[in-house]
Amino acid sequence: MIEAFATQDVYAAESTLMQTLAEGELMARAVEGLIEVVSARIEQLGAQRVVALVGTGNNGADALYAVAGLALTGVNCAALHLSGKVHPGAYAAAEAAGVVLLAADENLTIGDFSWGEVEPGRADKTSPIVQFLSEADIVLDGILGIGGRGGLPRWGATWVAAVPDTAYVIAVDVPSGQDPNGGALSADGVFADETVTFSVAKPAHLLPPTEAAAGTLTFVDIGLLPSAEPSVRRLTRDDVADLWPVPTAADDKYSRGVLGVVAGSERYAGAAVLAVTSAVEAGIGMVRYIGPATPTGLVRQAVPEAVIGAGQVQAWVAGPGVDPDEGTEAGRAQRQAVVDVLDAPEPVVLDAGALDLVDDSVALRRAGRTTVLTPHAGECARLLTRLTSQEVTNSEVSADPVSAARRLAEVTGATVLLKGSTTIVVGPEGPVRSQADGPAWLATAGAGDVLAGVIGVLLAQGLDGPVAAALGSLVHSVAADDASGGGPLRARRVAQALPSTIADLLNRGRPTVV
Ligand SMILES: NC(=O)C1=CN([C@@H]2O[C@H](COP(=O)(O)OP(=O)(O)OC[C@H]3O[C@@H](n4cnc5c(N)ncnc54)[C@H](OP(=O)(O)O)[C@@H]3O)[C@@H](O)[C@H]2O)[C@@H](O)CC1
Numbered sequence: 001m002i003e004a005f006a007t008q009d010v011y012a013a014e015s016t017l018m019q020t021l022a023e024g025e026l027m028a029r030a031v032e033g034l035i036e037v038v039s040a041r042i043e044q045l046g047a048q049r050v051v052a053l054v055g056t057g058n059n060g061a062d063a064l065y066a067v068a069g070l071a072l073t074g075v076n077c078a079a080l081h082l083s084g085k086v087h088p089g090a091y092a093a094a095e096a097a098g099v100v101l102l103a104a105d106e107n108l109t110i111g112d113f114s115w116g117e118v119e120p121g122r123a124d125k126t127s128p129i130v131q132f133l134s135e136a137d138i139v140l141d142g143i144l145g146i147g148g149r150g151g152l153p154r155w156g157a158t159w160v161a162a163v164p165d166t167a168y169v170i171a172v173d174v175p176s177g178q179d180p181n182g183g184a185l186s187a188d189g190v191f192a193d194e195t196v197t198f199s200v201a202k203p204a205h206l207l208p209p210t211e212a213a214a215g216t217l218t219f220v221d222i223g224l225l226p227s228a229e230p231s232v233r234r235l236t237r238d239d240v241a242d243l244w245p246v247p248t249a250a251d252d253k254y255s256r257g258v259l260g261v262v263a264g265s266e267r268y269a270g271a272a273v274l275a276v277t278s279a280v281e282a283g284i285g286m287v288r289y290i291g292p293a294t295p296t297g298l299v300r301q302a303v304p305e306a307v308i309g310a311g312q313v314q315a316w317v318a319g320p321g322v323d324p325d326e327g328t329e330a331g332r333a334q335r336q337a338v339v340d341v342l343d344a345p346e347p348v349v350l351d352a353g354a355l356d357l358v359d360d361s362v363a364l365r366r367a368g369r370t371t372v373l374t375p376h377a378g379e380c381a382r383l384l385t386r387l388t389s390q391e392v393t394n395s396e397v398s399a400d401p402v403s404a405a406r407r408l409a410e411v412t413g414a415t416v417l418l419k420g421s422t423t424i425v426v427g428p429e430g431p432v433r434s435q436a437d438g439p440a441w442l443a444t445a446g447a448g449d450v451l452a453g454v455i456g457v458l459l460a461q462g463l464d465g466p467v468a469a470a471l472g473s474l475v476h477s478v479a480a481d482d483a484s485g486g487g488p489l490r491a492r493r494v495a496q497a498l499p500s501t502i503a504d505l506l507n508r509g510r511p512t513v514v
């Protein structure tokens with residue numbers, strides 16, 4: 001599990017730890033780790049020149065000490081800093097090590113050169129800053145760390161705009177200009193190839209949309225152990241064996257869980273096949289399928305293991321391929337079947353068409369019962385608009401998915417899984433969960449139906465809503481990765497990959513006995 005802590009909790013852990021350490025020891029540990037990572041990248045990339053962007057705080061000091069250390073090992077290093085606002089110890093170390101130093105002014109002047117009104121993103125090639133950075137193979141971003149707030153100052157945005165596209169950008173702790181606690185993405189901020197963070201992740205590293213600016217996340221352990229609850233949790237492949245329900249010799253098909261699936265319509269018949277296939281492949285004891293004639297015929301053919309018709313179940317999946325507007329008798333019956341599920345005492349996953357039938361009575365009707373909603377951004381916007389009577393657009397949800405999912409969880413009392421390249425799970429209480437494990441090939445029609453099936457299996461086997469949703473998302477994405485092998489993917493293959501993916505994940509790390 002990867003856990004991210006809010007910056008105030010990181011600062012609290014830092015001050016506790018510092019009481020037990022000699023002065024400067026914590027930063028020395030951070031710098032040592034940073035030097036190790038940058039040295040490895042220099043070797044891997046054949047890099048010749050490293051340039052640090054040095055801000056006014058300890059984040060800048062980390063970057064400046066790191067280039068000082070690298071320069072001592074013979075690396076060609078340079079650093080851009082603000083005149084008169086630089087960590088004195090780091091500056092002295094850099095000067096002594098022969099780092100090429102350039103002091104810039106906050107109002108963007110260097111010597112006789114003035115940036116005047118040159119806008120970030122339209123870098124003037126004659127400027128000393130652009131020239132200074134032009135040779136950089138690796139840029140170490142130390143403008144702002146966890147103390148950063150409110151985006152980049154203008155001087156910082158101008159420095160970032162001057163970074164050549166060819167440079168490999170390593171952010172120290174947090175990509176500068178992005179809110180360390182997550183939130184909206186700043187277009188002027190740093191978009192790093194890699195972020196080196198200390199001991200624990202920060203929310204910006206795991207939450208959309210800022211995760212996109214962090215690049216690959218690399219940890220350097222400096223001994224910090226926050227005592228607060230994490231703000232964000234992410235399951236990893238190593239967690240699956242501890243959480244995934246595995247049958248024992250005492251089990252039978254009923255004790256392993258029966259999942260009711262209300263899916264499909266005359267118009268969207270295939271979604272029923274995908275959701276039922278997924279549940280069977282993910283290891284349910286039994287599926288009971290409910291739907292109109294056409295999808296029922298397809299399910300019978302494609303998944304002979306499924307039992308057609310209602311009966312006792314331990315959990316429900318309702319909505320994949322359901323068309324609430326289908327005006328036929330069969331369509332109305334399917335709509336009623338979804339409405340009945342909304343009142344069922346068992347845990348339910350509400351997906352796709354079922355989300356259109358969620359109204360403001362849902363919080364009351366499902367109080368004290370497990371409910372997982374699985375919208376994508378468009379469905380989340382539609383639901384919020386309907387339930388809050390305030391217009392919420394798709395792009396507003398995409399710009400701040402965590403707030404949108406939280407709001408939806410608040411008004412429905414449900415666990416909300418908001419789908420995307422980073423999928424987030426927000427319960428009525430508890431930390432945000434975030435998963436980003438799937439290839440972009442997974443953005444394909446029907447993938448959501450498969451996900452609903454997997455989550456349903458986990459609910460039927462007794463997992464709670466947030467864990468079932470996060471674990472389901474992880475395993476669904478790993479199956480997609482396995483099935484894709486780096487190439488195109490259809491949703492059915494994701495479902496079919498589930499047995500071997502789950503077996504691999506369960507066997508991970510288990511010693512081989514010969
Ligand atoms: N905690 C740990 O685990 C360890 C932390 N370490 C390192 O320390 C880093 C945190 O250092 P930090 O506290 O000095 O904050 P940092 O991000 O450098 O910047 C603060 C400065 O920037 C300013 N400022 C802020 N926003 C601004 C803006 N928009 N525009 C302009 N200015 C702005 C702010 O101003 P002020 O708040 O005073 O107004 C202040 O002067 C951390 O990320 C990690 O790299 C490691 O060395 C060891 C272990």
Ligand SMILES: Nc1ncnc2c1ncn2[C@@H]1O[C@H](COP(=O)(O)OP(=O)(O)O)[C@@H](O)[C@H]1O
Nearest residue numbers: 419420421438439440442443445446447448449
């Ligand atoms: N860019 C992406 N990278 C990885 N996974 C993605 C990406 N975009 C979407 N996904 C995943 O693909 C699935 C799409 O689900 P959904 O939109 O409901 O499809 P459908 O309704 O057609 O079944 C979700 O699991 C989502 O998280």
